Amino acid sequence: MKKVTEDYKRRVKELYEKANIVLSDSELENIDFADFGLDNIEKEALNLVVYINNERYCAKEMVLLPNQTCPEHLHPDLENKEGKQETFRCRWGKVYLYVEGEELKPDEISVTLPQENNQYYTAGKEFVLLPGEQYTINPKTKHWFQAGPEGAVISEFSSPSYDEYDIFTNPNVKREVRDR
Amino acid sequence: MKKVTEDYKRRVKELYEKANIVLSDSELENIDFADFGLDNIEKEALNLVVYINNERYCAKEMVLLPNQTCPEHLHPDLENKEGKQETFRCRWGKVYLYVEGEELKPDEISVTLPQENNQYYTAGKEFVLLPGEQYTINPKTKHWFQAGPEGAVISEFSSPSYDEYDIFTNPNVKREVRDR
Numbered sequence: 434m435k436k437v438t439e440d441y442k443r444r445v446k447e448l449y450e451k452a453n454i455v456l457s458d459s460e461l462e463n464i465d466f467a468d469f470g471l472d473n474i475e476k477e478a479l480n481l482v483v484y485i486n487n488e489r490y491c492a493k494e495m496v497l498l499p500n501q502t503c504p505e506h507l508h509p510d511l512e513n514k515e516g517k518q519e520t521f522r523c524r525w526g527k528v529y530l531y532v533e534g535e536e537l538k539p540d541e542i543s544v545t546l547p548q549e550n551n552q553y554y555t556a557g558k559e560f561v562l563l564p565g566e567q568y569t570i571n572p573k574t575k576h577w578f579q580a581g582p583e584g585a586v587i588s589e590f591s592s593p594s595y596d597e598y599d600i601f602t603n604p605n606v607k608r609e610v611r612d613r
Numbered sequence: 614m615k616k617v618t619e620d621y622k623r624r625v626k627e628l629y630e631k632a633n634i635v636l637s638d639s640e641l642e643n644i645d646f647a648d649f650g651l652d653n654i655e656k657e658a659l660n661l662v663v664y665i666n667n668e669r670y671c672a673k674e675m676v677l678l679p680n681q682t683c684p685e686h687l688h689p690d691l692e693n694k695e696g697k698q699e700t701f702r703c704r705w706g707k708v709y710l711y712v713e714g715e716e717l718k719p720d721e722i723s724v725t726l727p728q729e730n731n732q733y734y735t736a737g738k739e740f741v742l743l744p745g746e747q748y749t750i751n752p753k754t755k756h757w758f759q760a761g762p763e764g765a766v767i768s769e770f771s772s773p774s775y776d777e778y779d780i781f782t783n784p785n786v787k788r789e790v791r792d793r
Contacts, residue, residue: 452633453632455704455744455745456745457745457746460745484700484702484747484770485747485770487698489695489698490670490671490698490700490771490772491670492672492702492768492770515669518667518669520664520665520670520672522664522672525635565635565636565637565640566637567664567665569665569667588672590664590665590670590671591669591670592669592670
């Protein structure tokens with residue numbers, strides 16, 4: 434992972450503050466600024482705090498900067514474990530969520546794909562989540578999401594996370610996992 | 614359950630607002646004002662919104678009015694299911710959480726027990742949670758909790774909820790369950 438700038442970190446923390454999400458000092462120190470090894474952090478990344486990830490459930494608080502995109506991926510079944518199921522709840526801002534099930538037509542969706550890697554986005558069923566709205570993504574289902582023009586703060590409630598096994602559409606993704 | 618007054622409902626909703634928790638219209642209409650059949654709602658109750666409760670995980674947003682107490686209970690193992698494990702995260706206000714493991718000495722804890730039913734509180738290990746602080750309660754462990762003088766808003770992340778099987782220390786509790 435390339436060095437994340439202080440300015441970038443500040444902008445992420447500002448969104449947690451705007452959403453009135455209170456984090457402990459230790460959580461603030463340990464925000465995961467995940468750039469997925471793509472060297473495109475302003476456009477493709479995900480910023481997150483893992484509140485709890487045990488053998489039974491997981492909860493995270495995620496931030497996307499304005500128009501920032503979390504790259505397309507799915508959560509596969511693992512040996513003796515069903516793939517991760519997750520509920521996204523928008524807390525602040527706006528999030529555009531795209532789920533497998535309809536062909537992605539870049540000219541017909543509400544957002545602009547990250548230009549550098551647009552060939553690695555395929556899921557086209559669009560859901561728009563405003564604060565207080567949520568959507569549950571089934572295991573083994575490709576999905577990606579992009580914040581609206583002000584950014585987004587999203588709670589994730591889920592079965593346990595094993596992020597190191599996530600399958601990304603973009604073969605160049607390298608996920609450094611810190612939450613387990 | 615006795616009829617809940619409009620004033621009571623208003624005070625609960627005000628705390629969600631103070632904590633900047635955005636709820637959908639449907640969630641606001643369906644807040645569970647649980648009085649546990651004790652006819653003591655100002656002192657013993659729990660107010661909650663269930664965001665998601667599926668076969669794999671559960672998430673709720675709970676409100677306690679100032680000094681209101683959720684009565685002592687535990688989550689037992691069920692046929693083929695381990696008892697519920699839950700993480701409480703304080704979002705706003707202050708919550709005093711008492712967990713089995715130390716004898717309850719009413720004169721030595723930080724809060725006053727609900728006088729009408731004080732004999733039904735036994736767990737005495739005290740944890741004080743401020744915003745951004747959290748605690749995970751193991752299955753089959755008696756616990757109860759009381760808000761501080763301004764009330765509390767608490768996120769609960771957990772394994773699936775089967776509230777109808779909760780075991781309360783007070784035999785007079787009747788839990789009308791609406792979340793499954």
